[in-house]
Amino acid sequence: MPIDFSGYWKMQSNENFEDYMKALDVNIAVRKLASFLRPDKEIIQNGNHMVIKTLSSLRNYVMEFDVGREFQEDLSGVDDRKCMTTVNWEGNKLSCVQKGEKPGRGWTQWVEGDELHLV
Template sequence: MAKPNYSGTFNMVSQENMDAYLATLDINFALRKIVTLLKPTKQVEHDVSTGAMKIKTITTFKNFDMDFILGEEFSEDLGPVDGRVCQTTVDWDGDTLVCVQRGEKEGRGWTHWLDGDLLHLEMRCEGVTAKQVFKKAD
């Protein structure tokens, strides 16, 4: 069965527990407050035939780009997020994208899944989970 194509532009419509998640990443109080007010847009390019993906997270404060091949480990520079570098792998679990980020923080990673025109993102670190939901732009 073919995997879903995640390509598209998605605008954030809701988020939960972001402050606690950012605190787990040791982000300072002032920056956490700024980040929790942001309404990011995600631009996803997904080449289903090669497994190449580009996920751009765009905000009025900072942007973050992630380019990878599904199933291949790579060194991810999380400098724009928390100054760390992780060994990262993103791969399929059914129709869900699961990211594992190995580094200083235990249990760090995220999961993306599609539900109609909604893109769900669940971010994890040291037992703390934050969730964001994005709606596909027309």
Template sequence: MSKPNYTGTYHMVEQENMDAYLTGLDVNIALRKIVCMLTPTKEITHDPETGAMKIKTVTTFKNFNMDFIIGKEFTEDLGIVDGRTCQTTVDWDGDKLVCVQRGEKEGRGWTHWLEGDKLHLEMRVQGIVAKQVFKKAD
């Protein structure tokens, strides 16, 4: 069975528990306040044939790019987020994309999945879960 194609532009419409998640990453209070006010856009390019994926998170504050091959571990520079690097693998779990980030923080990673025109993102660190929902642009 073929996997869904995540290609598209998605605008955030919901967010919950972001401050607690950022606290779990040891992000300082000033930066947490800024991040919690942002409404990011995700620009995703996905080639289902090769497994290549690019996720660009665009905000009025800073942008973050993540380029990877699904199923292949890589070193991810999260300096823009919390000053760390980690060994990252993004792989399929059914129709969901599951990211595991091995490094200083236990249980760090995220899951993306599609439901209709909505892109869901669940971010995890040390048992703390934050959620964001994005709506696909027309």
């Protein structure tokens, strides 16, 4: 099994985040607000079961899933959408694909040294 992502991760930077949200057609109010936040991540991993908490001063978001198993993700508190999401291992990286009204959504996450990277 790949590496353990468990831990508390503090955001250091969010380069090009507003442009990314704009490309995904996230509304301008949400984009402006989100670009100022510096959310932390708390990750609890038990084998292939993951709980990823995104924590900020404005709102928190919890994503709980089993790697490799599709689930319905409710992002109504984030960017007001619902999608079918699958997260898979790609080596030591987690790769997320979100299927919904907008194609090409998702993310990749990995650890290098003591840093968590999210693209």
